Amino acid sequence: MLKRVHFPASLLPYLLVAPQVIITLIFFIWPASQAVYQSFLIEDAFGFSTEFVWFENFEYLLQNDHYRDSFGRTIFFSAAVAFLSMSFALILAGFADRVVRGSTAYRTLLIWPYAVAPVLAGALFLFMFNPTIGIFPYLLEMVGYDWNHYLNGGQAMFLVIIAAAWKQVAYNFLFYLAAMQSIPRSIIEAAAIDGAGPTRRFATIIFPLISPTTFFLLVINAVYAFFETFGIIHAVTQGGPANSTTTLVYKVYNDGFIGLDLGGSAAQSVILMFLVIVMTVIQFRFIEKRVQY
Amino acid sequence: MVENRPLLSILAHIVLLLGVAIVALPVWITFVGSSHEAERMLQTPIPMLPGDQFFVNLRQTLWGSGLEGSQTAPVWMMLMNSMIMALMIAIGKIAISLLSAFAIVYFKFPFRMGFFWMIFITLMLPVEVRILPTFEVIADLGMLNSYWGLTVPLIASATATFMFRQVFLTIPDEMLESARIDGAGPMRFFWDIVIPLSRTNIAALFVILFIYGWNQYLWPLLITTETDMMTIVVSIKQMLEAAEQTPQWNIIMMTSLLAMVPPIFVVIAMQKLFVQGLTETDK
Numbered sequence A: 001m002l003k004r005v006h007f008p009a010s011l012l013p014y015l016l017v018a019p020q021v022i023i024t025l026i027f028f029i030w031p032a033s034q035a036v037y038q039s040f041l042i043e044d045a046f047g048f049s050t051e052f053v054w055f056e057n058f059e060y061l062l063q064n065d066h067y068r069d070s071f072g073r074t075i076f077f078s079a080a081v082a083f084l085s086m087s088f089a090l091i092l093a094g095f096a097d098r099v100v101r102g103s104t105a106y107r108t109l110l111i112w113p114y115a116v117a118p119v120l121a122g123a124l125f126l127f128m129f130n131p132t133i134g135i136f137p138y139l140l141e142m143v144g145y146d147w148n149h150y151l152n153g154g155q156a157m158f159l160v161i162i163a164a165a166w167k168q169v170a171y172n173f174l175f176y177l178a179a180m181q182s183i184p185r186s187i188i189e190a191a192a193i194d195g196a197g198p199t200r201r202f203a204t205i206i207f208p209l210i211s212p213t214t215f216f217l218l219v220i221n222a223v224y225a226f227f228e229t230f231g232i233i234h235a236v237t238q239g240g241p242a243n244s245t246t247t248l249v250y251k252v253y254n255d256g257f258i259g260l261d262l263g264g265s266a267a268q269s270v271i272l273m274f275l276v277i278v279m280t281v282i283q284f285r286f287i288e289k290r291v292q293y
Numbered sequence B: 001m002v003e004n005r006p007l008l009s010i011l012a013h014i015v016l017l018l019g020v021a022i023v024a025l026p027v028w029i030t031f032v033g034s035s036h037e038a039e040r041m042l043q044t045p046i047p048m049l050p051g052d053q054f055f056v057n058l059r060q061t062l063w064g065s066g067l068e069g070s071q072t073a074p075v076w077m078m079l080m081n082s083m084i085m086a087l088m089i090a091i092g093k094i095a096i097s098l099l100s101a102f103a104i105v106y107f108k109f110p111f112r113m114g115f116f117w118m119i120f121i122t123l124m125l126p127v128e129v130r131i132l133p134t135f136e137v138i139a140d141l142g143m144l145n146s147y148w149g150l151t152v153p154l155i156a157s158a159t160a161t162f163m164f165r166q167v168f169l170t171i172p173d174e175m176l177e178s179a180r181i182d183g184a185g186p187m188r189f190f191w192d193i194v195i196p197l198s199r200t201n202i203a204a205l206f207v208i209l210f211i212y213g214w215n216q217y218l219w220p221l222l223i224t225t226e227t228d229m230m231t232i233v234v235s236i237k238q239m240l241e242a243a244e245q246t247p248q249w250n251i252i253m254m255t256s257l258l259a260m261v262p263p264i265f266v267v268i269a270m271q272k273l274f275v276q277g278l279t280e281t282d283k
Helices: A012-038 A056-063 A065-098 A103-115 A118-129 A135-142 A153-181 A185-193 A198-209 A211-227 A230-236 A248-258 A262-290 B006-033 B054-063 B075-106 B112-124 B127-140 B147-155 B158-169 B173-181 B186-197 B199-214 B218-223 B232-242 B249-269 B271-281
Strands: A041-043 A050-052
Touching: A012 A262, A012 B075, A012 B112, A012 B127, A012 B147, A041 A056, A041 A262, A056 A065, A056 A262, A065 A103, A065 A153, A065 A198, A065 A211, A065 A248, A065 B006, A103 A153, A103 B006, A103 B249, A103 B271, A118 A135, A118 A153, A118 A230, A118 B006, A118 B232, A118 B249, A153 A211, A153 A230, A153 B006, A153 B271, A185 A198, A198 A211, A211 A248, A211 A262, A230 A248, A230 B218, A230 B232, A248 A262, A248 B127, A262 B112, A262 B127, B006 B249, B054 B075, B054 B249, B075 B112, B075 B147, B075 B158, B075 B186, B075 B199, B075 B232, B075 B249, B112 B158, B127 B147, B127 B218, B147 B218, B158 B199, B158 B271, B173 B186, B186 B199, B199 B249, B199 B271, B218 B232, B232 B249, B249 B271
Parallel strands: none
Antiparallel strands: A041 A050
């Protein structure tokens, strides 16, 4: 933590940490504590009076069907995004690891979607699936399937899932490929001498050895799907139709800025903060294990 | 490769090329759309091969008044806003994290660990979970519709501070000992030894943070209520809404393309630094 050789205490170190600490206090700690405080209040519709109500906002939320639905939906959405983008990335990384020449070229061709903003990923998929001009609704119509994600909740959910998964493939691919390339070649060669074919080696050696990476990516993808997909949902479906794509973060925004329900929105924020803390702890506890190959 | 199986190698290339094609398809369709006339984009099926209007559309999008009825600023202005925001966030985060990591690693002072944990907590408070109260703070400080309001609340960074702390811990103690014998004070040591030694880490982090800054969406959406402060990423949503009345898909797709090009260019041009930055910041 501290260097064995270091400078003595003076005013200087305080000046050095000051910018970071001041910003943290004003824009992080203060608003977060405000959120906690407001989550215990109920304000009437005109903002004339506020009442301190302890956990009433939380009780209301946890009994509210809309909130519980949105919770379940967010978990389904995250699981689907993580599964889809991780399995796609795993297949590609498995083959890229085999390729002798050109694996760097494939890496270049596959990592750039990381740089695309979520809202743009949403826009790109909207262009492809727009019921009037999109290419996929056109093709689907030829086989007799009617696509309109503005009306069909299941289709809307499918669209935001593939848009979110598309953007995350790059990240998963990069980490899977790095994990596979760090497996000692001697292990793989020994298995090959013992007569294990490529599929067998993948299933019994490579996949178990990269399981720490799989777990790490699972956490990262869950955090991504929970918190960073707001842009996709805002651009593609706006939580609709009939709330069928309203995730927890979208609901905080919607209830707070559109619905102006301060207490309810703050209580939702507090629940989300708790979720982030849990996820961060899982991520940190696991980091020591991640390097043991 | 362990054994020589030409068929399997061919299969590997086929699967990888298919993967690349699937990943690139959405951008290809957008590129094709941006190279046709507005009328052509309203006939189904939409074209799958580029047309000849790319540069016409590019000029109209960049310097024209933008999309009719979308209430967005001219595209060149939004690109400039995005660039300023991304640079301010990246440079700001790096600067304050370098300073605080230096203080925490190289000084012994009261409340040192307290400050460290306070910075650590920011990791657990992404902007998405404290939207409304943070917005109120910015509004109270009169920072709406300003570059400061756009960037300063996003500048505190636990990950960058941790990364620099890690880097500084690998600098040998002898460096400081000899610097002190030569009569260097703390700031001299910081500028002449610490910064040059962490140059590649700074560059790698810059790549990641530039992309992070450029792609910000929720925060600029709330903070910029005037059109001339709008960033390009935020404008896409406005354009999609306007498309329901004036379907100028070629202009919308061109704008999307322009919004993607700078961060993608950074990733591809600085791939090595990008990969380094990505793996380092997530530790």
